[in-house]
Amino acid sequence: MCESGLFYWANGCFNRLSGRSLKREIYFDNWPYSFILAQPMRNPRLHNLRKLSLSVILALFPVSAWAQSSNELIRFDRFNAFILLVVFSAAVLIYTNWAKRGKTLFLRKIPGLDAVEEAVGRATEMGRPVLFIPGIAELDEIETIAGISILGRVAKITAQYETPLMVPVRYPLVLAAGQEVVEQAYIEMGKGDAYDKDTVRYVAGEQFAFTANVNGYMMRERPATNIYMGAFFAESLLLAETGNAAGSIQIAGTARPEQLPFFIAACVYTLMGEELYAASAYLSHEPVMLGGLKGQDFVKMLLIIALVIGILLVTFGWGDTYVTWFDAV
C-alpha cells in the first residue's frame, strides 16, 4: 500500500507539473501500471514484479517531469521502438549471463582483427612505433567510443611487447578518455611504470591541421603499423595513402560507408561498419562485450524474420497493418 501511495504521489506531482487532470491520469493513462500494481493483491508470487514496476515508474518520474513539453508521460506512438529496445536489452542480458557462467559463445573469425596482434608484433620486431587513431570525431560519436575500446586492447598488446604507441587525437574529451584507457591497459599488464602520458596526445582541433600533423609524423617516424578505428571523414584517404607511402602495415575500421572504399583501397585489412563495433568484443572476449555482440546477432535474426514476414504479407496484400508497426515517429 505504501509503495502504491508513493506511486500515486509521484504521478500526482507529474500531473501538477504537466497541468493534466488527475482523473484522466489515474483512470486512463496509467491503467497498465495500475494493472501491474494490482497483481500482487491477486497473486503474492508477483510481488517482485510490483517492486520492479514501481522502480521503473519512479525512475521514469524525473524523466517525465523534464518532458513536460510533450505533455505525455509515455509516447505510446513510439511503442515499437520501446519493444525493440526491451527485446534487445533482454537478449544482451541473457547472453551476458550465459557468457559469465562459462558457456562458450561462438564468434566467427574476423580476419582484420586477427591481424592486429600480428601487426603489433611486426612493429616490435622492427623496433618502430604503432600509430593508433581513434577517429577524428568527438566522444559523443559511438564510433569514437568503439575506437577507444579497441585502443584499450591494442594498448595491452603494445604494453606486453613494450612497443612504443602513439595516439594522436583531435578533441580534449577523446584525449582524456584515451589516456584513461591506455593507462589502465598498461597497469593491467603490469607495465604501469612504462606508461607515458604523451602516448595519447592532442594534435589540433581543425580536421586538416590534424591530418597534416599526423601525415608529417608518419613520414618522419615511419610507424610500422597504423591502426585507424573510429569515425573518419575526408581525411581518410590522405592518412591511409601517406601511411601506405611510409611502408606501414595498415588496419582500418569505420562505419562511414563513404570513407570505407578509401580504406579498402589503401589498407591491408578493413573492418566495415558493424565489424568495428564487434571488434572490441572479439578482441577482449569479455563476457559483457560478448553478450552485447550475441544480443545484436539475435536481434538481427529477429529483424530478418520480421522483414520476411512483412515482405510476404505485403506481396499478398495483407501487410497494411503490419507495416504500420514499423512506423518511426
Added chain:
Amino acid sequence: MNFIEIFEIWVIAFSTLALFSFLYKDNPIYKLAEHIFAGLSAGYYVGLIWDTVILQQLWNPMLDGRWWLIFPGILGILMFARFFPKFSWVSRTSLAFVMATTAGIFLISQLHGLVLPQLKATMLPLVSDAGIAATFSSIIVIIGVISTLIYFYFSKEHVGALGVTAKVGIWFIMISFGAHFGYTVMGRVSLLIGRVQFLYEDWIGSFSQIF
C-alpha cells in the same frame, strides 16, 4: 586590390603550395606550414569554444535564469581534476556521463532513425503493380538488405547457404562502395580545381598588381 588583399592572397598561396610540397616529400616548408596550421587551429578552437559554448550556451543562459545548466558546468569543471594526480579519478565521472549518454541516445536514435524506417522501406511486394522495372528494383532491394544483414551476422561460420548469402551481401556492399568512391573522388577533384583556379586566377593574377 589593396595591400592587405594581396598579402592575404600570397599567404594563402604560400600555405597551399607548402602543403602540396608534401606530394614530393616531407620537407621543412611543409613542416613550417603544418605547425602554423596546427597552432592556429588550436588557438582558434580555444576562442571558438569560449564564445560559442562557455559564453553562449553556459554562462549567458545561467545569468538569464537557466540555473540548472550549472550541472553540465560542474561536469566540465571536474575535467580539470586531471591536473591533480590525487584527484584525477574525479574526471572519470564526466567521461562516464558523456560515454553513457552517447550510447543511450545513439541506441534510440538508430532504432528510430535507421532500423525502423529501413525495415519499413524494405517491406516491398515481390511482384509490383508498377511494372517489371519496379518488381526488379524491389527484389534487388530485398536481396541486398537481407544478404548484407547476413554478412554482418557473427554467430555462425559463413559456410553453406549462409556463406553463399553472405557472399552475395559482400557483393552488394562492394558495389555500393564503388559508387561512393566515384562520387567522393568527383568531389575531391572539384576541390582541387578550386585550388588550382585560385592559384591561377587570384595568385598569378596578383603578379600584375605587384610587378
